[in-house]
Amino acid sequence: MSTLLDIRHVAAAYGESQVLFDISLAIGEGEVATLLGRNGMGKTTTIRAICGFIPLSAGCIEFSGATIAGDRPAQIAKRGIALVPEGRQIFPNLTVKEHLLAFAANRSGNRDPWTVAKVFSVFPQLAERANHLGNQLSGGEQQMLAIGRALTTNPRLLILDEATEGLAPLIREEIWHCLASLRAVGQTILVIDKYVQRLINLADHHTIIEKGRGVWQGSSAALDADHGIWHRHLGV
């Protein structure tokens, strides 16, 4: 299995204030990996570095064997990285259907690519709302749309930043179910979330960061076996 995303000893800062000191993380093709850590430890910042929004002050990031640090966000996206961002970031002035049409591409060369119809079949609520504007949706619908929008680019790597945050339990279940079926069809995923037990069931391996540094890495079995890690690093 080949490595799709390889982050090595990355450091980065917002202006003067350094947030990432030493982050390393590798994800193989078809794997599901997580990035864990308490609030404000640098998870979202790591994602922003991958997506090209903040420059690295040290280390490197490779995607599919090519270095991507220094590329513009749009170039990185075109290589096949799609983001379901923190806060969903739905466009208030685009309809549901437009969200799913505007950025459609087949960046992974998927033989059965994600289309509007396929997204609608996975999230039937969205189909009923096809012509509603983004700002007319409920939080759960916005989250489904954010996932659907990322999927229509048929990414090689799907990144989800707190995709279940602030959702009702039933909707959260729907999202977990969706991620499990994505995994089943071989989608490579990097996920950030708070529900450690769910992530253990979903993912292959985990990286925990604290104050911008990697402090633990291991498989789901290893994380499941030692709940001391949860208490020490995640506060749960």
Next chain:
Amino acid sequence: MTQLVIEQALNGLQFGLMLFLLAAGLTLVFGIMDMINLSHGSLYMGGAYLGAAATHASGSFLIGMLTSMAGMAVIGVLLEITLLRKLYQRDHLVQVLATFALILIANEVVRMLWGSKPLMLNPPANLAGPVELLGFSYPAYRLLIIAVGITVAGLLYLLVTRTRTGMWVRAGASNREMAEVLGINVRRLFTGVFALGAALCALAGILLGPLLAVQVGMGESILILSFVVIVIGGIGSIRGALIGSLLVGSVDTLGRALLPTLLRSVTAPEIARQLGPAIASILIYLLMAGILFWRPQGLFPARG
């Protein structure tokens, strides 16, 4: 009286459509790049001068119009790539100061090239006279402006609301980072938007040339009206720009034409004569204040 109202309503529509040609570009520049571009009015002035010069040289209004649109699109792209692009990351005060300097430079350049006397620009000869319309006569040339305005506004509306490019523009206007991370090169998209905006400014400039004087400083007054329009409509929204333009165009035109008469029927003629023009000239600002009081983000906010 009815005839006056209809005539002024048509004038208001015509002026509103021309305002839309300017406001469309302005609102997208402001919405996508968060950039206040005061020199937008200079593109309008440049378009009028270039159009007048090309019309005189070629003897054809149509050729003048197309030359001016193409010329200003090129100038707009050069301006964007060499200068304005460097201002996007700066704060609004820097943008205002730098683009105000551009206004002064543009006015000086025009004065050097064409002198300080206003240029004459005649409407096409076959449209110079009036036509009969609903029992009264109305200038044919103004009807042409209305027709061109409606056509261009319609095409622009379709472009923004019905095409993928339009979706990207709207997405970029409401959340630039998110559009980028989905693979849209917002910078390149924006250069295209800027070129189109400049061409529309030029179109408004040459169409209004025969009605208003082609002169140095013509861009400033219309620039202020355009800002009023985009604030009313909601910054970054094309639909807002269209509705705002039609509102401002008709309120301004009808107010100036009818308010003194209306006031005369309720107050003494002396007071009406003084108060009428004074109120008429601030009417659109009252409109803006009223709309902002009711909807602080404008009628169609593009941002969430």
